[in-house]
Amino acid sequence: MESYKTIEDRILVLESLSLGYDKVIYSNINAHANSSEMIAIVGANGIGKSSLLKSISGINTYPSGKIKVLNSCVENYPAGRLAQQVSFVPSQSPRAKNLSVFDMVATSCYNRTNWLGTLRKRDWELITSTLALVGLEGFENRDSSGLSDGEFQRAAIARSLVQNSRIILMDEPTAFLDIANRIHITKLLKNITREENKTIIFSTHDLLQALKLCDKIWVMGHSGFYEGTPNDLIERGAFDMMFKDSSLKFDRELFTFI
Amino acid sequence: MRTKRSYIKEYSVIFVSLVIIITINLILGSILLPFKDIVSAFTGTDTPQYIKDIIFTFRIPKVITALLAGAALSVCGLQMQTLFRNPLADPFILGISSGAGLGVALLVMGFSAFGISLSSSLFSTIGIATSAWLGALSVTLIILMVSARFRDSISLLIFGIMLGSVVGAVISLLQYFSSSSALKVFVLWTMGSFAGLSQTQIWVMFILILTGMAMSLYSIKDLNALLMGESYAKSLGVNLERTRRRILIATTLLAGSVTAFCGPIGFIGIAVPHIARMLFRNADHKVLMPATALLGASIMVFADTVAQLPGQSGVIPINTVSALIGVPVILFVILKNRFI
Structure with a gap:
C-alpha cells in the first residue's frame, strides 16, 4: 500500500528534526505522514512526545531540522494559515466555566470568521453536524466545563474537526x-481517518491499542527514532529500545512488555 | 438546530436601572433637587439659574466621569481575568496604579521638597492627572518591553506584580520623607473622586477611554480563543504576543486614564466581570463585554450616589464605597462559584 503512494501524498515530512527550547531534548527525527493515516507516537514519559506535537502545530519552536506541511516549512506559514492544515488537541484543555459546548467548538472557526467572530450559516451547520458525528447531539447548550472527561474529549475532537484541517x-x-471511553474514542478516531480523509497523529501510552489500530507508529526510543508499520517495527525490535531499562523486553505474542 | 439566545431582556433591565440610578444621582446630593427641576433644566423651560448651575457644572460632569470610569475599569478587569486565567486579576494587577501613584507622589512630594505647596490650585489637578498618566504609561512600557521575553502570561503576571511591589516601596519611601501637607494631597488622591473635572478634562478622558474600548472590542475574538488555554489559542493562529500587547495598551488607556483623573479606584474591576458572568451565565466575550461595561457604569454611579451622602454637605471617598460594595461581591461570587 505504501509503495504506490508518491512523494506528493506525503502531507507531513519531518527531516532530521531536533526538539527543545533552550536545550535539545531529542534529535534526529525522520518521518512522514500520508493522508488518511492514523499514526501513534509512543515513548517513555518526558522523552518529547508533546514537544514533537507542539512543534508540528507551530506552538513551540524547534532548534534544528525541518517540518514540512504540504511541502512547505511550518515556520513559513503565516499564523492563521498553518491552522488551516494542522489542528491540535491538548492532553487536557483548560475548561472555561459557562462556555457552552457549541461556543467551545465554534472557537475553531477563528480563521474563517470576521473580526468579531460571527459565524456564517455554513459553519453553524458544520458545528451541529460535527457534534452529532462525535456523539454529542443535543449537547449544544450544555456548559462545557460540566462535561465528563469522555464527553469533553469528544467535544475537543469536534472542535478540531470543525477547524477543518487535514492533519489532526x-x-x-x-x-x-x-x-469504555478509551475504546469509543479510538474507534471514533479510526472512523474519522477513513471517512473524513484526515491524518491523525496522536501520542499514547497504550501500545496494544496503537499496534492494533494504527497504520503506522512513531517510536521515540531511548536510543533513537523508529518509524514503521506495527509488524515492521516488531520485526525490527524497535520496542525493545523504547526504554532505558534494558530488562524490559517486548513480547511479540502478547504485544506488551514483560 | 440551535437557536441563538438573545440577551435583549437582560441588557434592557441593566440599561433601565442605569437610567434610574443616574436620575437618582442627579436628584440626591448636598441639596435635594426635585425631579421636575431636572427635567425642566434639560427641556429648557424656566428653571432657576442656580439649579442649572448645580446640574450642568457639578452633577452632570460627575455622573459622566463615574460612567466612564465604571465602564472602563470593568472592561479592563474582564480582559485581565481572561488573559491571566485568574479570577482575582484586576485592571491594576500589572502595577498600573502603582505607576500612576509614583507619578503623583513624585510630583506632589517632589514639589514639597522644594518648598512649593500644591494645595488645590488648577495646576495641581492637571499636574496630578498628567503625572499619574505618565507613571502608568511608564509601567506599561516596561512591561511591554519585557513581555516578548516571556513564553506564557503567568510569568508576565509575576513580573507585573513584582514591579508593582517595587514601585510601591519607592512610594512609601517618598511618603516617609515628605511633608505632612504633601502627604495629605497624595492620600486624598489615593482615595479617589469623580468631582472637579473640567469639561476639557472629561473630553480627554472620554477620547482615551473610547480608544481603549475600541481596542478591547477588537480583542473579543482572541479572548474567546484564550478561554481554552494559550497553547490551544496559539494552535488556532492567535498571535499571542500581539494580542497581549493590544490588551496591555488598552489597559493603560482605560485603567491608566481613570486612575489619572479619578485616582486608583479599587474592587470594581474585579467584582463587575464576576457579576456579569453570574447574571449572563455565558463565557462568550461578545455577550460579556457590553454587559460588563453597562454593569460597571451602573455600579460606579450607584457608588458615587452613596459616596455623596444624600442631604449632607460632606462626601466620603469613593474607594471606601467601592470596597464596601466590591468586597462582599468578590467573596460571594468567587468563593461560591468560581467562573474562571
Missing part, C-alpha cells in the same frame, strides 16, 4: 478516560 494532532487523547 492529539496529545494523549485517551489518557484520562476509562476503558
Whole structure:
C-alpha cells in the first residue's frame, strides 16, 4: 500500500528534526505522514512526545531540522494559515466555566470568521453536524466545563474537526478516560481517518491499542527514532529500545512488555 | 438546530436601572433637587439659574466621569481575568496604579521638597492627572518591553506584580520623607473622586477611554480563543504576543486614564466581570463585554450616589464605597462559584 503512494501524498515530512527550547531534548527525527493515516507516537514519559506535537502545530519552536506541511516549512506559514492544515488537541484543555459546548467548538472557526467572530450559516451547520458525528447531539447548550472527561474529549475532537484541517494532532487523547471511553474514542478516531480523509497523529501510552489500530507508529526510543508499520517495527525490535531499562523486553505474542 | 439566545431582556433591565440610578444621582446630593427641576433644566423651560448651575457644572460632569470610569475599569478587569486565567486579576494587577501613584507622589512630594505647596490650585489637578498618566504609561512600557521575553502570561503576571511591589516601596519611601501637607494631597488622591473635572478634562478622558474600548472590542475574538488555554489559542493562529500587547495598551488607556483623573479606584474591576458572568451565565466575550461595561457604569454611579451622602454637605471617598460594595461581591461570587 505504501509503495504506490508518491512523494506528493506525503502531507507531513519531518527531516532530521531536533526538539527543545533552550536545550535539545531529542534529535534526529525522520518521518512522514500520508493522508488518511492514523499514526501513534509512543515513548517513555518526558522523552518529547508533546514537544514533537507542539512543534508540528507551530506552538513551540524547534532548534534544528525541518517540518514540512504540504511541502512547505511550518515556520513559513503565516499564523492563521498553518491552522488551516494542522489542528491540535491538548492532553487536557483548560475548561472555561459557562462556555457552552457549541461556543467551545465554534472557537475553531477563528480563521474563517470576521473580526468579531460571527459565524456564517455554513459553519453553524458544520458545528451541529460535527457534534452529532462525535456523539454529542443535543449537547449544544450544555456548559462545557460540566462535561465528563469522555464527553469533553469528544467535544475537543469536534472542535478540531470543525477547524477543518487535514492533519489532526492529539496529545494523549485517551489518557484520562476509562476503558469504555478509551475504546469509543479510538474507534471514533479510526472512523474519522477513513471517512473524513484526515491524518491523525496522536501520542499514547497504550501500545496494544496503537499496534492494533494504527497504520503506522512513531517510536521515540531511548536510543533513537523508529518509524514503521506495527509488524515492521516488531520485526525490527524497535520496542525493545523504547526504554532505558534494558530488562524490559517486548513480547511479540502478547504485544506488551514483560 | 440551535437557536441563538438573545440577551435583549437582560441588557434592557441593566440599561433601565442605569437610567434610574443616574436620575437618582442627579436628584440626591448636598441639596435635594426635585425631579421636575431636572427635567425642566434639560427641556429648557424656566428653571432657576442656580439649579442649572448645580446640574450642568457639578452633577452632570460627575455622573459622566463615574460612567466612564465604571465602564472602563470593568472592561479592563474582564480582559485581565481572561488573559491571566485568574479570577482575582484586576485592571491594576500589572502595577498600573502603582505607576500612576509614583507619578503623583513624585510630583506632589517632589514639589514639597522644594518648598512649593500644591494645595488645590488648577495646576495641581492637571499636574496630578498628567503625572499619574505618565507613571502608568511608564509601567506599561516596561512591561511591554519585557513581555516578548516571556513564553506564557503567568510569568508576565509575576513580573507585573513584582514591579508593582517595587514601585510601591519607592512610594512609601517618598511618603516617609515628605511633608505632612504633601502627604495629605497624595492620600486624598489615593482615595479617589469623580468631582472637579473640567469639561476639557472629561473630553480627554472620554477620547482615551473610547480608544481603549475600541481596542478591547477588537480583542473579543482572541479572548474567546484564550478561554481554552494559550497553547490551544496559539494552535488556532492567535498571535499571542500581539494580542497581549493590544490588551496591555488598552489597559493603560482605560485603567491608566481613570486612575489619572479619578485616582486608583479599587474592587470594581474585579467584582463587575464576576457579576456579569453570574447574571449572563455565558463565557462568550461578545455577550460579556457590553454587559460588563453597562454593569460597571451602573455600579460606579450607584457608588458615587452613596459616596455623596444624600442631604449632607460632606462626601466620603469613593474607594471606601467601592470596597464596601466590591468586597462582599468578590467573596460571594468567587468563593461560591468560581467562573474562571
